[in-house]
Amino acid sequence: xxxxxxxxxxxxxxxxxxxxxxxxxxxxxxxxxxxxxxxxxxxxxxxxxxxxxxxxxxxxxxxxxxxxxxxxxxxxxxxxxxxxxxxxxxxxxxxxxxxxxxxxxxxxxxxxxxxxxxxxxxxxxxxxxxxxxxxxxxxxxxxxxxxxxxxxxxxxxxxxxxxxxxxxxxxxxxxxxxxxxxxxxxxxxxxxxxxxxxxxxxxxxxxxxxxxxxxxxxxxxxxxxxxxxxxxxxxxxxxxxxxxxxxxxxxxxxxxxxxxxxxxxxxxxxxxxxxxxxxxxxxxxxxxxxxxxxxxxxxxxxxxxxxxxxxxxxxxxxxxxxxxxxxxxxxxxxx
Numbered sequence: 001x002x003x004x005x006x007x008x009x010x011x012x013x014x015x016x017x018x019x020x021x022x023x024x025x026x027x028x029x030x031x032x033x034x035x036x037x038x039x040x041x042x043x044x045x046x047x048x049x050x051x052x053x054x055x056x057x058x059x060x061x062x063x064x065x066x067x068x069x070x071x072x073x074x075x076x077x078x079x080x081x082x083x084x085x086x087x088x089x090x091x092x093x094x095x096x097x098x099x100x101x102x103x104x105x106x107x108x109x110x111x112x113x114x115x116x117x118x119x120x121x122x123x124x125x126x127x128x129x130x131x132x133x134x135x136x137x138x139x140x141x142x143x144x145x146x147x148x149x150x151x152x153x154x155x156x157x158x159x160x161x162x163x164x165x166x167x168x169x170x171x172x173x174x175x176x177x178x179x180x181x182x183x184x185x186x187x188x189x190x191x192x193x194x195x196x197x198x199x200x201x202x203x204x205x206x207x208x209x210x211x212x213x214x215x216x217x218x219x220x221x222x223x224x225x226x227x228x229x230x231x232x233x234x235x236x237x238x239x240x241x242x243x244x245x246x247x248x249x250x251x252x253x254x255x256x257x258x259x260x261x262x263x264x265x266x267x268x269x270x271x272x273x274x275x276x277x278x279x280x281x282x283x284x285x286x287x288x289x290x291x292x293x294x295x296x297x298x299x300x301x302x303x304x305x306x307x308x309x310x311x312x313x314x315x316x317x318x319x320x321x322x323x324x325x326x327x328x329x330x331x332x333x334x335x
Contacts, residue, residue, distance in 0.1 A: 016046035024055065032059060050080045058088055066095045077105075083112035087119070099130045100333060117147045124156050132332040133164035151181045158190055170194065178207065185215035192221065196228060204228065212241070219248040223255045226262075235262040253283035260292060269300055287316035 023038035039056035042049050057072035069092050077085045090105035106123050110116060120143035127136035140157035147153060154177040161170035171194035177184070178191035192207030205228060211221035226242035229235075242259040245252055256279035263272035273296050280289040290313035297306035 014046060014049075016042040016049040016052060019045070020049065020052045020055070023052070027055070027059060032063065035059060048075075048079050050076055053079070054085055054088075057092070061088065061092045061095070064095075066092050070096065077108075081108070083109050086112070094126070099126060102126060103130070103132075103332070115146045117143050117150065117153070120146070121153070121156065124160065127332065128160055128163060130332070131163075133160050134166075135332045136160035137164060137166070137169070149180075151177060151184055151187060154181075155186060155190065167194070167197065171198065183214065185211040185218050185221065188214060189218070189221045189224075193224060196224065201228060201232075216244075217248055219245040219252060219255070222248070223252065223258070226255070227258045230258050230262050233265070235265045238262040251282045253279040253286060253289065256282075257288055257292065260289075260296075264292075264296060264299075269296055272296055273300070285316060285320045287313040287320070290316060 019038050019042035023035040023042065026032075026038060027035035036056060036059065039052045039059075042052040043056070046052070053072050053076040057069045057076060060066070060069035060072065070089075073085065073089045073092055077089055086105050086109035090102045090109065093099075093102035093105055103123060103126055106119060106126070110119055110123070113119065120139055124136045124139040124143065127133070127139060137157055137160035140153055140160055144150070144153045144157060154173055158170045158173050158177070161167070161173070174187075174190040174194045177187040181187040188207045189211040192204045192211060195201075195204035195207060205225060208221045208225040208228070211218065212225065215221075222241040222245035226238045226240075226245065229238035229241070239259065239262055242255050242262065245255040246259065249255070256275040260272040260275040260279070263269075263275065273293065276289045276293045276296065280286070280293065283289070290309045294306045294309035294313060297303075297309055
């Protein structure tokens with residue numbers, strides 16, 4: 001009786017289905033070449049066999065053969081659109097550096113799982129990488145509506161608004177995050193950062209101090225706190241936090257520039273020059289350390305080095321005119 005049932009099932013299967021099952025078994029054994037051959041045979045027999053198109057596309061994608069995978073996944077999506085196939089299309093397009101197509105595929109996947117926070121995060125990050133900052137912020141805000149206690153979504157949205165040049169919503173989110181996550185050094189820092197940008201120095205410094213106390217290995221609060229002290233001409237007080245920022249992150253050239261400014265105002269020119277030379281080496285496209293080095297060398301009476309440093313700063317400005325420019329937002333095509 002059992003044998004009759006097996007024969008009956010086999011008769012019900014299409015040739016493509018039978019080949020697809022054999023291919024799947026071969027893939028599970030690790031014989032990817034045999035699996036690919038069987039899936040291709042299945043597709044020849046039944047060009048719209050979803051399982052064969054999708055599984056072969058996935059296997060090729062995972063085998064770093066994204067160019068071959070792309071048309072197979074497109075055909076599969078046209079036959080049976082759904083979350084998994086669109087998700088895989090997006091991943092494949094991303095590997096091919098076809099960002100806009102990846103975003104469109106992931107947006108199609110999101111239709112099937114509209115509360116998938118992880119996918120929203122991926123989309124927000126990818127929008128940001130393409131300089132579609134307003135879309136990145138909107139996606140992060142949508143994710144926040146689904147998961148309001150996920151603090152990383154706040155930081156994602158704040159960064160997107162910052163990149164888009166939308167400082168007001170960024171500042172509002174930073175204040176909200178600081179209140180909601182009082183033990184988060186990052187949340188306290190973000191609020192302090194936006195307070196100081198708006199000229200609210202004293203409350204900004206309170207939040208920066210809190211961030212430093214919460215995480216002694218987080219360099220940003222130490223840098224911004226020290227930089228604020230430099231701007232207030234509190235040179236001696238600035239040394240400690242700026243040195244702490246550099247100790248945490250030695251390649252942090254803005255902290256070295258700020259430290260050099262404090263040292264120079266304390267008449268510690270050799271120490272200031274050392275920091276600037278280190279900053280210039282760590283950030284070779286940045287003209288700012290060389291501008292200050294030119295001034296330092298001149299104050300030390302070394303006019304030749306001062307002239308050379310000035311020429312280097314001018315050359316770097318010509319060669320890297322966009323280094324100090326903020327990236328400009330652009331609309332996502334087809335929106």
